[in-house]
Amino acid sequence: MKLWNKGIELNKLIEDFTVGNDYILDKKLIPYDCRGSIAHAMTLKKAGILNEVETEQLVNALEEIKNNGIEIKKEDEDVHTAIENYLIEKSGDLGRKIHTGRSRNDQVMVDIQLLVRDEIINTHNLAVKLCETLNNFSRENIVLMPGYTHMQKAMPSSLQLLTGSYIESFLDDLLLLETSYEINNKNPLGSAAGYGSSLNLDRDYSGKLLGFKGNRNCIYVQARPKLISTLIFPLCSFMKTMDKIASDLLMFTMGEFNFFSLPDEFCTGSSIMPQKKNYDLLELIRGKASLVHTLMYSVDMIGNKLISGYNRDYQLTKEALMKAFDITSKCLEIMGLIFQNLKVNSEALSKAISPELFATDKAYEIVKKGIPFRDAYRQVAENLDKLEIQNDTFEERDCLKFRDYTDEIKKRKILQPVVD
Template identity: 45%
Template sequence: MAKQKTTVGTIDNKVLAFTAGRDVELDHALITVDCIGTAAHVAMLSKMPVKPQLITEDERKQVIAGLVEIIGLAQQNKFKIKLADQDVHLAVERTLTKKLGDLGKKIHTCRSRNDQVAVDLRLYAKEQLLETLEEAAALASALTAFGKKHEGVPMVGRTHMQPGMPSSVGLWATAHAESLLDDCVALVNAYELNDQCPLGSAASYGVPLPIDRQLTSDLLAFSRPTHNVLYANNGRGKMESLVLGAMSQVMLTLSRLAQDFMLFTMPEFNYFKLPSEFCTGSSIMPQKQNPDVCELVRAKASRVKAAELGVYDLIKGSPTGYNRDLQEAKELFMEGIAATRACLRILAPMVQATKVNKQALIDGFTPDVFATDRALELVGEGMPFRDAYHYVKENLHELESIDPVEAIKLKTHLGAPLGLDWDYFKDRIAAVKETVREERKLFNKAVTKLLGVKYPLV
């Protein structure tokens, strides 16, 4: 059987291809963060109080210059990960060794690939969560602006999909915006749990040399290192599952929003009209404008939840310590994040361009929609509620002259159609954006100092 020599031994070609899986392809997304993690590790080794010194200051500079060069190549899609490398970690080590000789062979001292993939995925998740928060804030802002613009437009409020009570377009739109802002809280919680540096775990059990795990954590702008080195490894999969759990909550909100758009743009409702550029045609029916974007968002919500459950299932029976099963979590993790972000990015401009048919919304009201409001008016005049309930039920004809526009003007309490606090939405959206700005600024400043060049690289 044909064999191939790799950095970590000679392996049968078929075994190599099977065990590498899709890492050679997927790990292109991790090249930059792997280099950043390696830079922090080498900087720590250069300060380790041992004699002879493991890495000199001059050697540290040489390694980091090599890592910066790799990051530049990655940005131009010119850095290659070969099958013999198996993954990004050994590809970076191979490249540095080719360039720096024996110095390149030193960089793996006191760490395992478990260390590397754990820190890579946490750094990757940091960036992806910040991007997701930014995109979620943009959609929440679009929904809020849509709601404010149509604040006074009445809309039938439904329960069981049947007409219920007077509502408004503003209430409908901002309900989805507020849901998304709560999802941002879950994303921030996931970010904070992810914000722990696992470097120094090695193969899960630490090393017999005086490494400084706090230093590597600080160099990478993590809030803290994971404390227990075994948990640093056991946290693999669990962290991905937590992040995907937050993503799946975002997708739950987006799926319901998409479902509403599909319903309310049907000719039978005609409440909203989706922009034609966000619809697709039929191969046989010339007149069709299909809400494919919304349908795909709904479908992708299931895909993201499946990714979360897929990771959960991979690790739920795993014994303590590293198991190769975790390799299969990477694709699910990346796919779930990518799908969520794609949906957020496509829905924001769609919401902004959606048209409201005020007359169709008003025409959607029938006298019975005002029944509950009228019963409560009678209560305000002194009638017991249950008596008012039965009176209105028996005299629905009395409601025929009520104007929907005027009806919603009576609902002014907190959070009602005409009681929406626009500063509440503005402030929450601003808070999300500020969190993103501050965390990104902190990370970029730390990496700029670590690499000795401005980060992100231009």
């Protein structure tokens, strides 16, 4: 039975349209809805609405659901209804008390924010682990390589400089993720439909039970698209970093470069060309980066032009959030596996270090003799065929040497799971 049912049977086509796939998505929210409902039951007890025996019965039933799961049917619409119906079936009138002082508006935000808190911690841990993997990869493969601008050879670079750029990008992404954790971790419970209740429910108490820090403004709880797009934004940043890495590796694994390679078991083949070794996993990471961006944009657009307070449009933001975390965490995991197995072709990298890469260095040598840079620039430009490879490049440029990011990475290990 639907929580809002007033005795009129809903048109089946309308039911299909309004329910959508929420009843499927909400399977992931079952343990979080139980946690939120347990906290709410204890808050009702504190307010004198439930007695100790009633609270214990409800908590035990909710723990049972959390541990064993529950079927969510389309006619239930969502996890909240399925669980309340179960409590009513199991406990009669006592089950009808669980929704006192609460709306599905704040209930779903409790579920989403508890889910997101766990997802952020998981994503954070995967990204930190990837940074450690990249740092080890850089330490173990000290080698020069060409640097490119405008897709053309430009100046001497190193694998250490390139890998360091990836690590620093991820460290920035982690800062964004940590900020989103703080934004997410405010208590929505007790805001009800967006305007609180007259039952004197202690939001500080329920927030403490759920591990939230502070209470979110009752109306602001309903600004779901803004919160969700804010939570997806750091994931877009992670994916943008991985997009860059995937694009670099796709180019450098081409036969014309042959700088890197992955084991055959990481690659696919062609149904028509027997010789093909395709780095599909990198192409898919690149494509999924764009997909996560579209998820953020879709949520952002859903929230446009809506007045304050709850709007049913918000239902359409849940799936995008779940998908964004699923995609990002899987890509971080795959990227870690890539760098644990990426083979560096030092010989190909060394051969790619050609004389024209040192044109600017040659100009600087002339500058050191007191010649204006623009004149030195022209001298070198007129004698490019006389350029030679410089073997002391590592000594000349500190930025090309290995930089150990261990300390910076350790600073990002600050997120801990909230224990029930």
